[in-house]
Amino acid sequence: MKLAGGLRAGVLFLVCLLVAVRPVASSFGEFTIRDELELARKFDLIIETRFPVIHDNQIKGYLQTLVDRLVAAMPPQPFPIKVTVVKNGAMNAFASAAGHITIFTGLIGNLATEDELASVIAHELAHVSERHIAKSIEQSQLVGVGSLLGILAGVLVGSQSGSDGGSAMILGSVAGARSMQLKYTRENEKDADQYGVGYLVEAGFSPSGMTNAFDTIRKMQWVGGGGDVPSYLSTHPGMDDRLAYMQERIARLPQNVRDRKSDNTSFLRAKLLVQAWFTDPNTAKAIFESSKGQKCPAVLGEAIALSRLHQIEPAKARFEAALACNPSDPLWKREYGRFAFEYGNLDVAVKNLQEAVLRDPEDLFALFFYARAVAEQGNYPASVKAMERVVKDVPRDSEVLENLARYQAAMGRNFEAHLNYAKAFAYKRQFSKYTFHMEKSEALATNAQERDRVLQVRAEISEFREILGI
Numbered sequence: 001m002k003l004a005g006g007l008r009a010g011v012l013f014l015v016c017l018l019v020a021v022r023p024v025a026s027s028f029g030e031f032t033i034r035d036e037l038e039l040a041r042k043f044d045l046i047i048e049t050r051f052p053v054i055h056d057n058q059i060k061g062y063l064q065t066l067v068d069r070l071v072a073a074m075p076p077q078p079f080p081i082k083v084t085v086v087k088n089g090a091m092n093a094f095a096s097a098a099g100h101i102t103i104f105t106g107l108i109g110n111l112a113t114e115d116e117l118a119s120v121i122a123h124e125l126a127h128v129s130e131r132h133i134a135k136s137i138e139q140s141q142l143v144g145v146g147s148l149l150g151i152l153a154g155v156l157v158g159s160q161s162g163s164d165g166g167s168a169m170i171l172g173s174v175a176g177a178r179s180m181q182l183k184y185t186r187e188n189e190k191d192a193d194q195y196g197v198g199y200l201v202e203a204g205f206s207p208s209g210m211t212n213a214f215d216t217i218r219k220m221q222w223v224g225g226g227g228d229v230p231s232y233l234s235t236h237p238g239m240d241d242r243l244a245y246m247q248e249r250i251a252r253l254p255q256n257v258r259d260r261k262s263d264n265t266s267f268l269r270a271k272l273l274v275q276a277w278f279t280d281p282n283t284a285k286a287i288f289e290s291s292k293g294q295k296c297p298a299v300l301g302e303a304i305a306l307s308r309l310h311q312i313e314p315a316k317a318r319f320e321a322a323l324a325c326n327p328s329d330p331l332w333k334r335e336y337g338r339f340a341f342e343y344g345n346l347d348v349a350v351k352n353l354q355e356a357v358l359r360d361p362e363d364l365f366a367l368f369f370y371a372r373a374v375a376e377q378g379n380y381p382a383s384v385k386a387m388e389r390v391v392k393d394v395p396r397d398s399e400v401l402e403n404l405a406r407y408q409a410a411m412g413r414n415f416e417a418h419l420n421y422a423k424a425f426a427y428k429r430q431f432s433k434y435t436f437h438m439e440k441s442e443a444l445a446t447n448a449q450e451r452d453r454v455l456q457v458r459a460e461i462s463e464f465r466e467i468l469g470i
């Protein structure tokens with residue numbers, strides 16, 4: 001499962017998208033909700049299979065709860081609002097068609113409170129509720145799912161260059177994406193601020209999060225992602241005027257609303273993981289070392305950073321110190337279990353991961369590592385059961401599929417093993433291996449149900465190839 005999958009797609013991918021996907025609207029000026037839903041489904045598939053998406057429920061699940069709280073304060077929407085977290089150091093977030101909100105880890109890592117994070121999401125949700133994207137598409141000459149997917153992909157492809165300096169090729173795609181980008185107008189921004197503050201207050205958050213968040217984004221705009229990333233501010237113009245206007249608006253709210261403060265416990269857990277796992281390990285180590293109060297979360301963060309630097313003994317000592325001060329937290333157990341698994345202490349790994357899973361059954365990461373650890377011990381039935389549960393939530397993750405296939409093969413469940421290997425290779429875009437395993441599973445299918453499953457996988461993969469143009 002991708003903790004931090006790499007992305008080396010570049011221009012070719014962007015160009016492929018532009019030509020491969022058939023435009024939906026034949027006449028300009030109509031971008032219907034059906035078009036938007038189709039776009040969203042394809043966009044999901046592209047993001048999931050091409051970008052370093054974060055599946056960890058401690059991060060993604062938490063963000064979805066913020067989104068859900070805000071959505072409950074909005075007028076009813078024609079589609080469910082879904083959040084995707086992408087590993088990228090830039091402070092950025094954007095709404096795309098059909099209520100899809102993408103948030104970069106840099107935003108979580110650099111904001112200070114839940115109210116601030118909720119504010120940025122509320123602003124993006126207001127772009128959704130006001131249908132700014134659909135309206136912008138209707139007004140542009142680039143109508144069609146293909147061109148819009150290209151633009152969205154271009155923004156993401158470009159943004160990947162932040163961590164590795166950025167090649168000319170990737171920069172080229174950013175320039176291309178920029179020139180085609182569907183920019184929000186200043187009017188759109190004012191609307192989004194206004195409705196956004198409304199949703200924020202209605203959902204019980206503090207409105208001061210809005211001005212604090214935008215102030216931080218303004219100050220940090222060159223930090224993290226690098227100057228070549230289309231920044232939040234370049235896609236959300238007029239920040240100076242907007243800040244003043246928002247301050248004025250918030251000042252008119254009742255005192256008790258202005259004085260609200262959200263509980264930051266869950267936010268700080270997500271932020272801890274983002275800083276510990278998704279920033280440079282030396283930077284991460286420095287961040288947590290400097291928390292001289294040595295609060296429990298900082299100790300865990302330091303342990304994770306040390307483990308990423310392969311300083312095994314110091315890491316082990318910090319993990320043990322972290323667990324000693326927070327002995328019952330499933331996240332602490334999960335992280336220690338992962339570390340123990342990575343460095344070969346299977347008994348410790350299984351014990352901690354099992355406890356983490358029992359206390360938090362929704363933690364797919366704990367389950368993923370638990371499945372791997374018990375497989376190492378030879379307990380394939382338990383590992384298959386756990387990995388099948390993980391696959392349900394991340395059905396296109398090659399690493400998960402490949403592990404599951406391996407355990408199924410070890411149990412002699414060859415039909416299913418070949419089918420899962422086939423999917424794993426298809427999503428890695430290794431199509432000759434995909435074909436090999438599909439043929440094997442087809443030959444092994446013994447009843448109508450199994451033959452149906454073969455057909456389903458074939459249909460799933462041909463759609464995937466059609467959408468990506470490969």
Ligand SMILES: [Zn+2]
Nearest residue numbers: 184189192236
């Ligand atoms: Zn905006």
